[in-house]
Ligand SMILES: Nc1ncnc2c1ncn2[C@@H]1O[C@H](COP(=O)(O)OP(=O)(O)O)[C@@H](O)[C@H]1O
């Protein structure tokens with residue numbers, strides 16, 4: 001999937017369509033620079049799942065958990081919105097309970113700045129890439145791919 005969004009609102013609509021394809025227990029890695037739209041895209045996913053806002057960036061709390069008022073069609077009941085921007089070492093996020101969030105069979109993990117904790121990511125993540133093309137345009141693409149599977153536990 002590869003598309004161009006022309007506004008924050010359009011990014012949320014694209015996120016809503018993306019949400020329909022995401023099964024429970026998925027990990028979605030949101031990649032892109034500061035201001036690319038990772039949090040806006042996350043807000044679109046949360047709205048699509050019926051989570052109760054406001055949907056603020058979890059930059060300072062690291063993880064914001066949303067308990068959905070009703071289960072989604074895919075069986076998602078909880079969303080763990082993670083921002084690893086302020087995490088200096090993967091162990092810090094591990095200590096906060098990352099493995100529990102990832103292994104919640106009724107959970108969905110959205111993680112911004114996944115590259116900061118790449119070694120913690122499960123073998124199968126869906127990566128969404130956002131790239132600013134102008135003030136208002138963002139290229140948004142995604143694919144399912146394996147990251148870190150073989151590297152897990154190695155290095156760092
Ligand atoms: N097409 C677009 N999609 C998403 N955000 C956009 C778009 N055009 C402009 N913006 C602006 O870019 C910023 C994106 O911020 P945010 O979602 O917090 O990014 P990130 O989480 O990647 O740092 C917001 O101020 C938003 O209004």
Ligand SMILES: [Mg+2]
Pocket residue numbers: 038039057083112
């Ligand atoms: Mg953000």
